[in-house]
Structure formats: structure tokens, C-alpha cells
Amino acid sequence: MAREVTHEERGPTVLDESDMGDDDLIYVCRCGLSDTQPLCDGSHNATADEEDGVVYKYANDDADGERREIDEIVYENE
């Protein structure tokens, strides 16, 4: 499984103690669907049933948006 998301930022975000959860850990979103980027907000739960070998697109990059299968993402340097 994979998914296509759109990122508009052009630089890094600095994280600090204020980004820590109650367990003193910082959870960084890697699924691309969090509404609180770059922090995880639990939106990754929507990806639990994605199938291996399929590429998905969520409407508006929102975990609650309609999910559809798309053609494979093509990377320029491959």
C-alpha cells in the first residue's frame, strides 16, 4: 500500500517539548493524512485496510475523504 498526498511546505518544521504528548514522546505523521502536520493525529487509522501493491488517494488528503485507487506514482529519478 501507498498513498499520494500533496505537501505545499518548502522547508522543515522544528519540533520541541511543546509537541510532546502526555507520554513525553513526539509522534510524527508518516502517513501524510494528519490534520496537525507534522504531528500524528490518529488519521493513519484510515489506512489500516489498505492493500499491498495498491496506491490510494484520499479526497482533500483527508482521512475522512473518499478513498480511491490511483495509478502507480512515478518517481522521476527511478
Ligand code: FES
Ligand atoms: S501517522 Fe499520519 S496521522 Fe498518524
